[in-house]
Amino acid sequence: MNARILIVEDEPAIRELIAVNLRHAGFMVSEAETAEAARVQLDAGLPDLVLLDWMLPGQSGVELARRLRAESRTAKLPIVMLTARAQEGDKLQGFDVGADDYVTKPFSPRELLARIRAVLRRAAPETSEEPIEIAGLRLDPTAFRVRAGERTLDLSPTEFRLLHFFMKNPDRVLSRAKLLDNVWGDRVYIEERTVDVHIRRLRLALAPGGHDRLIETVRGEGYRFLPR
Ligand code: CA
Numbered sequence: 001m002n003a004r005i006l007i008v009e010d011e012p013a014i015r016e017l018i019a020v021n022l023r024h025a026g027f028m029v030s031e032a033e034t035a036e037a038a039r040v041q042l043d044a045g046l047p048d049l050v051l052l053d054w055m056l057p058g059q060s061g062v063e064l065a066r067r068l069r070a071e072s073r074t075a076k077l078p079i080v081m082l083t084a085r086a087q088e089g090d091k092l093q094g095f096d097v098g099a100d101d102y103v104t105k106p107f108s109p110r111e112l113l114a115r116i117r118a119v120l121r122r123a124a125p126e127t128s129e130e131p132i133e134i135a136g137l138r139l140d141p142t143a144f145r146v147r148a149g150e151r152t153l154d155l156s157p158t159e160f161r162l163l164h165f166f167m168k169n170p171d172r173v174l175s176r177a178k179l180l181d182n183v184w185g186d187r188v189y190i191e192e193r194t195v196d197v198h199i200r201r202l203r204l205a206l207a208p209g210g211h212d213r214l215i216e217t218v219r220g221e222g223y224r225f226l227p228r
Contacts, residue, residue: 005022006041006042007019007030021109039064134214136209139163165183166225176195
């Protein structure tokens with residue numbers, strides 16, 4: 001799926017130049033001349049990233065960024081600020097209002113694209129991941145779907161993340177502690193036995209196609225996902 005980018009820039013020549021380059025790079029682009037026009041578009045649907053000019057007639061880009069950050073619906077919307085002013089103080093203010101990055105005019109299209117891609121990667125690592133296929137199991141992180149041959153497996157979010165982590169690390173012994181850190185997150189306190197419970201459920205879900213044999217118990221160590 002191509003990322004959608006909203007360009008908020010009042011200078012038509014610059015807006016058009018950016019739009020042409022982003023479309024050429026495969027992004028879906030929409031445009032707004034003012035912060036007010038951007039609000040109308042954002043109310044109708046959220047893009048994956050907003051490219052926001054600092055100086056706009058009416059409400060400034062900085063003010064719009066601040067308001068977007070203050071609302072829960074848009075608090076995590078990735079924002080890249082554009083500005084003609086290169087002073088350090090402005091840059092700091094840009095980050096202060098919550099911009100994810102900051103590009104100073106004039107910039108090369110290549111530099112802008114690199115910054116946009118980096119921000120999108122940081123914002124949504126899951127959506128940029130490619131499907132993985134091992135031993136007849138196909139996991140699509142974007143669609144949140146696992147297929148065993150023609151069959152779609154019914155997995156809980158935790159079992160899905162567990163299987164995803166296994167498939168990204170085939171043929172490696174993974175301790176329960178490592179699985180907890182990567183699948184549950186290291187800020188959550190959960191007993192290591194919980195891992196075994198979810199492994200059991202995951203094996204049950206994989207059993208009809210015989211894929212449960214891919215998850216091997218390594219006595220005293222943890223688990224290993226066999227690559228074939
Ligand atoms: Ca401007």
